[in-house]
Amino acid sequence: MINVLLFGATGMVGQGVLRECLLADDVARVVTIGRRATGVSHPKLHEIVQSDLLDYQALEAELRGIDACFFCLGMSSVGKREDDYTRVTFDITLAAARALVRANPRATFVYVSGAGADSSGGGPTMWARVRGRTENALLATPFARVAVFRPAVIQPLYGARSKTALYRLLYPAFVPLFPLLRWLAPASTTTTAAIGIAMLEVARHGAPKAILDSRDINDLANGAARQHMQPA
Numbered sequence: 001m002i003n004v005l006l007f008g009a010t011g012m013v014g015q016g017v018l019r020e021c022l023l024a025d026d027v028a029r030v031v032t033i034g035r036r037a038t039g040v041s042h043p044k045l046h047e048i049v050q051s052d053l054l055d056y057q058a059l060e061a062e063l064r065g066i067d068a069c070f071f072c073l074g075m076s077s078v079g080k081r082e083d084d085y086t087r088v089t090f091d092i093t094l095a096a097a098r099a100l101v102r103a104n105p106r107a108t109f110v111y112v113s114g115a116g117a118d119s120s121g122g123g124p125t126m127w128a129r130v131r132g133r134t135e136n137a138l139l140a141t142p143f144a145r146v147a148v149f150r151p152a153v154i155q156p157l158y159g160a161r162s163k164t165a166l167y168r169l170l171y172p173a174f175v176p177l178f179p180l181l182r183w184l185a186p187a188s189t190t191t192t193a194a195i196g197i198a199m200l201e202v203a204r205h206g207a208p209k210a211i212l213d214s215r216d217i218n219d220l221a222n223g224a225a226r227q228h229m230q231p232a
Helices: 012-023 057-064 082-103 126-139 165-184 192-205 214-229
Strands: 002-007 027-034 045-049 068-071 108-112 145-150 153-155 189-191 211-213
Touching (some): 057 082, 082 126, 126 145, 153 192
Parallel strands (some): 002 068, 068 108, 145 211
């Protein structure tokens, strides 16, 4: 049985991941940490609401029981200064990862980054280099497993909604196009459900490589679906 720690559960991706974790038979407990409650009620779910996402000293005992952390917390870079974007994207992410690895280095850490992240950490695009530096720092942490997801176009399913007003405005217009996009660009299109299912597969069996794009995410999710359909 898997005990999951989830960051960003109120965001679009996090909503989808939370749903899949609560549906999974082998997930015993889901602990969410965030500034706001999810509004979801479930016997598996334990929510921790705190304003300071840089300090986890009081949660050390809670973290020791975690098998996998799914880090879906993020923010849009539009209109943001680099220091503000770095605080959320790098500082908060690494504070959580370092607290968890101290408590349980055998855990799996899965981070949602984005297509186009700059692994050099020094390119001209602000969000890409900050994401790249964050990925590199996470991959250097001594967890049992670290996987970076780099989705591009994400289709929200089962009521998942973005907190970014512009995205909420644009997504309904894209709904009829998603099937065509999945066919034309399978390496660039995935869903919130596929991300959640793929994260659970990484927690169970590991990842085929350290950095996974949308095609890799979909392959993991589809493989889990095929395995579930096989007769016992």
